[in-house]
Amino acid sequence: MDRRQRKTRDAIFRAFTGLLSQKEFHRITVGEIIERADIGRATFYAHFETKDDLLNDLCEELFCHIVDTEQSTEPQHHHIFEGDCSESAFLHLFEHLQNNDHNLVSLLSSYNNELFMRYFKNHLEQMVSQHRSLFASRKSDTVPDDFWIHHITSTLSDTILWWIHNGMKEPPKIITGYFFSVL
Amino acid sequence: MDRRQRKTRDAIFRAFTGLLSQKEFHRITVGEIIERADIGRATFYAHFETKDDLLNDLCEELFCHIVDTEQSTEPQHHHIFEGDCSESAFLHLFEHLQNNDHNLVSLLSSYNNELFMRYFKNHLEQMVSQHRSLFASRKSDTVPDDFWIHHITSTLSDTILWWIHNGMKEPPKIITGYFFSVL
């Protein structure tokens, strides 16, 4: 990819995430984005069809990034964590949010938008499904499987949002404990 | 209140809820609303400052309605329900959604918006707080009170949304059962 393209694309993303942490998505104008990114109007539309397109691409990028770091750093932590080794995946998620992914946290804490939350929950549901066996013992026989998976995912998502909105005061280990305590 | 005011106000609400079940809030224009409500542009702005204002008022109206019917119909069901009598409040909520409140269900099932969900969750949190004692025995000592209340509320909200998005196939009693099974 052309170096120029990369530069402007990054500039647009930076400007956009900055604005997203300040105001709701639908209150952000293309004019603000290009002013902050210091690019021409036509340039913006050369890269993205609409504002929604930009948001889509940003989501893709953010969650690609999460998956990458999860897979690359998880093995290192496996032997450090002294509990159930499958639980470490979730502990690691909380740690990652606290230490690395300020962009993601900033988006989750501010005016969240529908599309972004959909991406987020999809990602969490994938993760929960992968570790399904971990929760099997906690499941009551009276609820169907799809409801159960949905419930775990929702609880994880709501726990993360509660944590972030309360300033992430609790250390990741404690939050992970909360999460498993209520299941 | 003037009969004319009531008529136009209702016409605006009808047009607005109809449109809300078809498309996202921020894609709805004032032009569409007044065309569907068959009123003049100036009339709309005589009743509501902005589109957001209209949404606000609609939310107020919807949740006032829920509270009214809850309080008026609950006593009749108390002696019919054979389980714990506090659980009947939640059973009743599910029944009410299935039988009476098509407007609310339609809004919850379609493109939901931030403001509307905030109202909804606030209402549920009030309800959960009122019946706090019902959940005390299920609470683990390791989680703090505020997290516990938040978790119950989220679970209730997510259960309702899951139910609606799956076509409300399960009878209210079953769903109430699911809700209490996962706590």
Next chain:
DNA sequence: TTCTATACAGAACACATCGTTCACAAACAG
């Protein structure tokens, strides 16, 4: 380095939507 393709700048454009204004008509209350 030189050449060529392509990305960007900057301005102008038509278009849609917003929220306001005003003069006039219709419905209301006493």
Next chain:
DNA sequence: CTGTTTGTGAACGATGTGTTCTGTATAGAA
């Protein structure tokens, strides 16, 4: 009937959108 309130319809400036154009600068290949 009479004065007041409410709705009508058209027009307005302001703001944002997405496109188009010409000229310039830069990347990457020869």
